[in-house]
Amino acid sequence: MAIKLFALAAFALMALAPALPAAPPAAIPAADTTGGWVGRTAPAFTLPSSQGASVDTSKILGTRPVVLIFYRGVWCPFCQAQMTQIGKDREAFEKSGAAVYAISDEAPAAQKKMQDEHGLDFITFLSDKTGVAARQYAGVYSGRTTLKPAVFVIGRDRKVRYAYLNDNFRLRAADQDILKAVCGASR
16 A cells, blocks of 8 residues: 555656746846836925925925835835834934935825824925825825835935835835935935
8 A cells, every 4th residue: 555655746746847947947037126217317206294384395396315215104014113113213314314205105194104103204204195205106006095015215416316115015125225325415
């Protein structure tokens, strides 16, 4: 009986053998998380802030580095974690001299809650209810206005110096990478 089982297992393996690769596959390259944005001119947009003011980014682009953080919303635990980390790196962001904008499709009141809960008064929160800015940059999820999470660092020359877009909403740009890009964008 054991020999019959062994022969059956060997036959099954031989049947699968042609489907198996002869050598291990080459390393899979890391996914491009820049979305082809690096080096492109950043488009401007106007959105309402959580403070009620209208913010026209054309007035700030080109004057100093700009960081755009597109996030899904206050309801998203991954967005909460990202904002918590940015809050911990507050001093570094403030020293960078960059204008930092956090953008979601939520109403200004919800954004104000995120801002207050994480001590992010050094960030201007912008409401993109219709996805107009998101569609110019990272996009929205199909059939919805929920923004796809992404980060862009824009230099004084209005060129995107750093971009992080990932279809996996659980993965986010590291603050150290953002801050490093801001340092380069300051020149």
